[in-house]
Amino acid sequence: MASIIKHVFSNYNEFLETSKDPEIDSWLFMGSPTPVLLIVIAYLSFVLKIGPKMMEKRSAYELKSIIILYNAFQVIFNIWLTKQVFNIHLLGVLTTDTCNNKLPVNSKLNTSISAAGWWYFFAKITELLDTVFFVLRKKFNQVSFLHVYHHTITAFFSWCYLKFLPGEQGVVIGFLNSFVHIVMYSYYMIAALGPEYRKYLWWKKYMTWLQLIQFGIMLTYLMFTLTTDCRMPKALTYFFLTHVIIFLYLFSNFYRKAYTKPKKLQ
Template identity: 40%
Template structure:
């Protein structure tokens, strides 16, 4: 017991010694355990409690709710993007090579701390991406990638706000909010109904954009390993390795969602063509397999429609499931 008390006191001493004093008394910034508890509760709700409560219930029709929710996320992300940018990145005061944390009470430094704190809260609002999946009984959309992305981000961002609410690390938030503007705009348009969804051919490029985001964050963070910069080395690794992890997770999703189905379609087309040619030779020109002149049925190489999250968009976040070979056509829990 004495050892636990000693460890607890040592942790608080460390937090007090290295934490940014400007946000010490702000809501949820006192201890990481509150944020950790919220994140663990989120995982329990979306993986255990939520599916259990919905097991014998009909899925909710949340189309109007999703429209307002996605509109809110677009506006919130736009405001955060502006605040993070105007606090340094857009004004020319920040360097993309090396930007130490401004720990002063200057207007721009204080504004960046507030922007970072609100960005931290945006990670909690994104929990509703998953909650809406559960309420609509889209449990298959709650994939490992989805839960990891949403479950870990508030806890990770908490440390950034606590120790480095400004400087080099805020580049992550700048890019992430920009991607979320595009991602939630897509979800908003998809929620408006079939008359709009037919124009949303560009959904796979959201995943490409998210992967490009993580590459940019990796390069931006890891460059400090080779530059003499007054920025905590621990946070270089913290941010950089998060970007590496999410890049591989989103790459796995992209391959499963687009590359593998496309390759399977090409292989199917090649086999059908070969079978058709053999049938023609065997029957002296008579058609088989329902194809005149031995031609193979056309096999589309276009990826089937998919269920998307983020987020995500994560994605920003980005999750899909095919059902009986047909597209669910749901986006952020919205039925096509």
């Protein structure tokens, strides 16, 4: 067992050295996997164990003003992230025939994509607060497997992408996800304003449609990269494909339970 662990760490260190980017390594949380792993572990510990135990004999926190401000921030932040994608010329990135995972070191495009990638990763870290607020408000029914799995995976693998494979193939996924989050956090912000605003939230189920369409496009794009001369490792592409398929299944299952089953029971 000890030899297996030693072998894994040896291979990781070798891979880390060959894919090292001094500029990216100097950015917050990017020097090693330790910070992001600690954040994810702390997140899972709090939302699954510590938080529910802490709130067991406490009244739910209101947090209305904080949640409205938080959702407003996420809307503005994701609008800004979407704008960054247009700043790096999305159409030109999509029509490239090389699908580089490493552009020239001094490339202006490379710097722009990597910087946008870090802010996207940072957005995924801030979004972990979604679940923290659920716990503090004792909305434990919303701390579902889908919710926790989605937040955990996107936070960790946005770090992995930026650390090991910054390049134009991540622009599509970042753009789609940021756009969907503009809609999603707009909904949450309106919902947080109070019951009198619920009449404006008739489009709730269409958010799930939008998320499913997002994953469908991601799936198509990742399959496309497998058929082109893309330097992105095939194993990693298959790994991303697997998780996109899992998300498709989980969100489809959520939609079926939330919007299809109740109609059949009436």
